[in-house]
Amino acid sequence: MTMGPVDLGWIVDNLDRIGGLLLEHLVLTGIAIGIGLVISFALALLIRNRPRWYGPVISATGILYAIPSLALFALLTPLTGLGTVLTAEIALVSYTLLILTRNMVEGLRAVPADAIEAANGMGYTAVQRLLRVELPLALPIIVAGIRIATVTTVGLVTVTALIGLGGLGYLIVTIGTSRGSFGLTATLTGVVLAVGVAAIADVALLWLQRALTPWARRGAAT
């Protein structure tokens, strides 16, 4: 069965394989964002205590961000092996750091001084104040960063196919550009799924942020 140049029969025949690649793509993305969040949070706390570090940390993560993914995978190969998940994840995590750290620092800096004073006046310890006052108030800007990092990472994970991992890049390039008649079908399936994953993750994160910050919605309504 075909629809124009798209071979629906191929998609049906390969549903299991496509599902497996999609799952692999989601796992690779999820690990990168999870570890990226932990490292950026540590960097943001470091910068909060030592504001001088902001420039160097942001410049270093910015330079890292400029290195093409294929080159970064290649540079890591002697240390972590050819086409291993570790190689891919170190590179993918590196790319999340610029956006995540910058938004976390911005978010924490945007917390109104009044709120911090009020928390101090109520006898909060520094940790309590961070967890109960500062992080919740910084959440919209932090989540904005997570959304950009997630959408970017979903796209970058496709490149891991070039170093022999799976993910949707395998559909886009490895199967897509092989000389079969289903090339366009495979490439389109990969692209559509990647865009779909990015869009769903983006909307889900926005929804999560709204659910976690009901006061912002109330404020916006007035």
Place this chain on the structure above:
Amino acid sequence: MGAAGGCDVIEFLGEVAAWFADPGTWSGRDGIPARLVEHLWISGVSLAASVGVGLPLGLLIGHTGRGAAAVVAIANVGRAVPSLGLMGLAFILLLPLGLGVGPVPTIVALTALGIPPIVVNAYVGLREVDRDLVEAARGMGMRERDVLRQVEIPIALPVILAGVRTSAVQIVATATLAAAIGGGTLGQIIYIGFNVGDQVRIFGAAVVVAALSIATEIGFAALQRAGTSPGLRGRPYVPTEPAQVGREAGEPMNP
């Protein structure tokens, strides 16, 4: 080389140095000079095409204020479509036209990739210009074209150049992926290395690619700085920050 000791690392770097010293690395179709030249011209043509399409579009929408929804759509699509997906699609769609092999699909994909940041930044840059200034210029009898050329563009220049910079860095970086569709570039040397399992060649070529990308990032940062009024310049190097349109309601702007 999972648990490489200090000696192994030095030995490996020695092999990489030997690779760089080998005249074979610097000659032939897959030599560094030939692939570097290819990488640069493909990136240059693509950037020129992106600016040629994106800048007039962004300036038009920014100046008139009409079509903001289109800018948001371009920004979102530009971010969500993977660059490798653009490459694969360009290759497959141009294949029946006899243009699948060679630089054409790469240039098409890179141009498409480069347009969104330029449109978004030109639009945001112009919208951020103080409306009172624009009204004053109009009140002085300036024609619309002169308002754009003499008031809006000079004030918005740093933001516009930031867009060109983001675009240039993305194009030079993504050109590496052309190897996956037979489009050559420096990525080809890495790609050959992966296929034959030659870690020395992979690493050496990646060093060249990384150096080129960092040079592009820093070079365009300097250009952006040169286009910024001296009184407004910040630190010597600030990473690219793509302008964001359509921030969510309730989300505070940068403090």
